[in-house]
Amino acid sequence: MAITITMGIQKGGCGKSTTTGILAHLLSKDFKVLAVDMDSQGNLSELLTQQPSNEFVNKSVLEAMQQEDARSFVVSVSENLDVLPANNFLATFARWIYTGHTYHGDHLPYKGNISFILDKLLDQVRDDYDFILIDTAPSLSEQTTNALCASEYVVVMFECSNWCYSAIPNFMDTVTAANKVSHRNVEVLGILRTMNDVRRSDAKAFNELIEEDYPDDVFETIITRKAPTGRLSLYGFEDNKELGPALTQYQDFYKELIQRVNDR
Ligand SMILES: Nc1ncnc2c1ncn2[C@@H]1O[C@H](COP(=O)(O)OP(=O)(O)O)[C@@H](O)[C@H]1O
Numbered sequence: 001m002a003i004t005i006t007m008g009i010q011k012g013g014c015g016k017s018t019t020t021g022i023l024a025h026l027l028s029k030d031f032k033v034l035a036v037d038m039d040s041q042g043n044l045s046e047l048l049t050q051q052p053s054n055e056f057v058n059k060s061v062l063e064a065m066q067q068e069d070a071r072s073f074v075v076s077v078s079e080n081l082d083v084l085p086a087n088n089f090l091a092t093f094a095r096w097i098y099t100g101h102t103y104h105g106d107h108l109p110y111k112g113n114i115s116f117i118l119d120k121l122l123d124q125v126r127d128d129y130d131f132i133l134i135d136t137a138p139s140l141s142e143q144t145t146n147a148l149c150a151s152e153y154v155v156v157m158f159e160c161s162n163w164c165y166s167a168i169p170n171f172m173d174t175v176t177a178a179n180k181v182s183h184r185n186v187e188v189l190g191i192l193r194t195m196n197d198v199r200r201s202d203a204k205a206f207n208e209l210i211e212e213d214y215p216d217d218v219f220e221t222i223i224t225r226k227a228p229t230g231r232l233s234l235y236g237f238e239d240n241k242e243l244g245p246a247l248t249q250y251q252d253f254y255k256e257l258i259q260r261v262n263d264r
């Protein structure tokens, strides 16, 4: 039975999709992994498949949820790594569940619990994987609550800036709310400091502040800003000469994450 982990924070540009993609890549060296893209930007899908997200119109996680059929929409990336991709139409998710309107036509509003649509979908494939990683949208929307309610754990992404710092309490409240309603009892696995500019004094200050506020949650590993990581969306994981420098810190994060999962 897969362990499902959401990667989240409702602020954009915090390294969610990059970290989810790299973690999925690293996990797939040792485990069977499904990466689920719950952001209509489709960045995780593009990073892992190296195809534009428009390739997945009609073939995405949205249709999988609407047709209650996961396997037909899973895309194989490599032997141990699959992705349930997304594209811009995932932005119609909320409209579909509340009104029944889809870009294919009009249906009835969603009848079940609107927070468990993804959870129910993933139940079809949990036995096929060791890990399921879910990338989320930069908002506390239905996409994010569905991801949280489908997960045992969440990694909170903290890009060391004031606006990301101020996003954390509301994100934690949303995790607590999901924990109360979901039978998976989603809990925070840790807070990951990402995209750190170590030379900046404000980043250093926020690194320390987050340690004071959440001493039990912060991962020791700090992910710094590196050009090869930024270029990963361009070059991908295959035949990428600078992949090594892009992965080093993420390997440390991966080890810490596995340790924490094992300790729970
Ligand atoms: N460690 C890093 N070093 C340099 N650039 C990064 C790093 N992590 C992410 N990026 C880049 O920063 C931007 C935002 O990252 P992204 O993963 O898309 O964040 P989010 O999914 O939270 O919006 C992207 O252009 C990405 O390539």
Ligand SMILES: [Mg+2]
Pocket: 016, 017, 018, 039, 041, 043, 044, 136
């Ligand atoms: Mg993203």
